[in-house]
Amino acid sequence: MVESTRHPPVVTSRASPPGPFRQDFWRSPLRGPWLSSLLGAALMPLIVTCAFTGYLSHAAYDPNLGHNAVNPGGVDLYFFRWPTHPAWLYAVTQGLHVAAGVAAIPLLLAKLWAVIPKLFEWPPIRSIAHAIERLSLALLVGSGLFVLATGLLNIQLFYAWRFSFVPVHYYAAILFLAALAFHVVVKLPVARRAFRERGVLAPLRESLIQTAPEPAGHDTTAPTNPGTPTISRRGFVATVGVATAGLGVMAGAQSVGGPLRDLALLTPHGRTRGSGPNDFQINKPAATVGVSAGQTGPDWRLVVMRAGATPLSFSRADLLGMAQFTYDLPIACVEGWTTTQRWTGVRLGDLARAAGAGPHDQVLVESLQTGGAFHQATLAANAVNDSRALLALRVNGVDLSLDHGYPARLIVPALPGVHCTKWVSRMTFAAEA
Ligand SMILES: Nc1nc2c(c(=O)[nH]1)N[C@H]1C(S)=C(S)[C@@H](COP(=O)(O)O)O[C@H]1N2
Numbered sequence: 059m060v061e062s063t064r065h066p067p068v069v070t071s072r073a074s075p076p077g078p079f080r081q082d083f084w085r086s087p088l089r090g091p092w093l094s095s096l097l098g099a100a101l102m103p104l105i106v107t108c109a110f111t112g113y114l115s116h117a118a119y120d121p122n123l124g125h126n127a128v129n130p131g132g133v134d135l136y137f138f139r140w141p142t143h144p145a146w147l148y149a150v151t152q153g154l155h156v157a158a159g160v161a162a163i164p165l166l167l168a169k170l171w172a173v174i175p176k177l178f179e180w181p182p183i184r185s186i187a188h189a190i191e192r193l194s195l196a197l198l199v200g201s202g203l204f205v206l207a208t209g210l211l212n213i214q215l216f217y218a219w220r221f222s223f224v225p226v227h228y229y230a231a232i233l234f235l236a237a238l239a240f241h242v243v244v245k246l247p248v249a250r251r252a253f254r255e256r257g258v259l260a261p262l263r264e265s266l267i268q269t270a271p272e273p274a275g276h277d278t279t280a281p282t283n284p285g286t287p288t289i290s291r292r293g294f295v296a297t298v299g300v301a302t303a304g305l306g307v308m309a310g311a312q313s314v315g316g317p318l319r320d321l322a323l324l325t326p327h328g329r330t331r332g333s334g335p336n337d338f339q340i341n342k343p344a345a346t347v348g349v350s351a352g353q354t355g356p357d358w359r360l361v362v363m364r365a366g367a368t369p370l371s372f373s374r375a376d377l378l379g380m381a382q383f384t385y386d387l388p389i390a391c392v393e394g395w396t397t398t399q400r401w402t403g404v405r406l407g408d409l410a411r412a413a414g415a416g417p418h419d420q421v422l423v424e425s426l427q428t429g430g431a432f433h434q435a436t437l438a439a440n441a442v443n444d445s446r447a448l449l450a451l452r453v454n455g456v457d458l459s460l461d462h463g464y465p466a467r468l469i470v471p472a473l474p475g476v477h478c479t480k481w482v483s484r485m486t487f488a489a490e491a
């Protein structure tokens with residue numbers, strides 16, 4: 059028998075167990091290198107967006123926020139200081155991160171469906187090269203699903219695990235990107251050939267009747283025993299595309315206001331609670347973190363000091379007696395939701411001067427809340443010195459509600475929501491390291 063070099067005949071090992079391990083088990087005529095390549099190519103811009111905005115998010119978390127930012131081995135991988143202009147910067151980068159990640163889910167599932175015969179290859183290992191390829195695919199798929207799943211659970215506020223989300227999501231993403239780079243290098247020739255032979259988009263012009271299987275061969279996902287198509291490639295790709303766009307819009311809508319906001323159907327912070335001045339999204343209500351009205355009553359004092367110097371103490375009336383400023387600023391959460399409100403309060407710069415802090419001082423802000431990752435935050439000097447950075451006392455013309463941080467909370471332009479500490483009790487200025 060003469061083997062064709064282009065499509066050598068399928069060698070189904072006699073030892074191959076029945077069912078999915080037999081290549082003729084997988085019958086969809088849609089599967090093949092062209093479909094896998096198209097879905098892979100479509101995933102790339104979403105993955106690049108997630109990777110880039112994820113990196114930016116870690117940069118925005120700097121400086122050290124209660125050890126939440128990831129600085130491997132203490133090495134600062136962020137070669138720039140996160141700016142405080144424009145105020146909506148983090149709302150955009152993190153909104154994109156979450157929208158692109160959510161939009162990738164249907165595409166990734168479709169891609170996995172397209173290549174699933176590879177999972178059941180028999181014999182499982184044919185050579186050392188084959189073993190390396192399969193191991194890299196296991197890493198790629200495993201880390202990819204893990205990064206998406208942890209991200210998805212995080213934006214649903216579901217923390218039913220014991221590890222800390224930030225470093226785990228971060229390192230899994232690095233593993234994924236490394237495995238992806240390897241995969242792209244290995245598969246680029248396959249994709250090139252599929253697109254050259256079939257056209258990049260030409261198969262999308264075929265109707266159901268014209269839908270023919272890709273040629274089967276050794277080491278391909280194209281079926282050796284194709285069934286009759288029940289959907290055209292165009293129909294399949296359009297279905298996945300609509301799911302991708304729809305989920306992306308629903309996730310992205312929580313980063314915008316106005317009527318589009320109502321499209322944020324699948325995320326807990328999508329909708330507002332009512333029409334009152336304090337009825338916007340709440341990340342953690344006071345009761346859930348153990349902050350009570352008793353602690354925030356008339357006896358509450360804000361302690362402000364420069365490290366090592368005599369502490370100053372302010373009552374809420376003292377703070378209201380200082381110069382008040384009002385700005386429209388967003389809270390932009392790492393979970394990909396944003397809400398812009400009108401905040402009124404004291405400039406951080408004025409508190410810094412009152413404490414005798416220098417122009418290059420950072421500030422450690424601590425909350426009445428005792429536990430939890432966000433009971434404190436450190437702001438860099440550029441945030442302290444931004445004239446719109448406030449210790450807010452009021453919102454939309456009324457006192458802050460307890461859930462939004464009464465008696466006083468931080469609101470800082472362009473920083474992640476985690477830096478907007480609620481129920482502030484102490485601010486300590488110190489020179490930046
Ligand atoms: N003390 C304290 N401050 C906090 C938090 C917290 O859990 N505890 N959550 C932060 C996070 S993650 C966000 S997104 C904002 C949300 O503010 P909101 O609850 O007023 O909407 O508050 C920040 N301030």
Ligand SMILES: [Mo]
Pocket residue numbers: 341390391392393475476
């Ligand atoms: Mo947040």
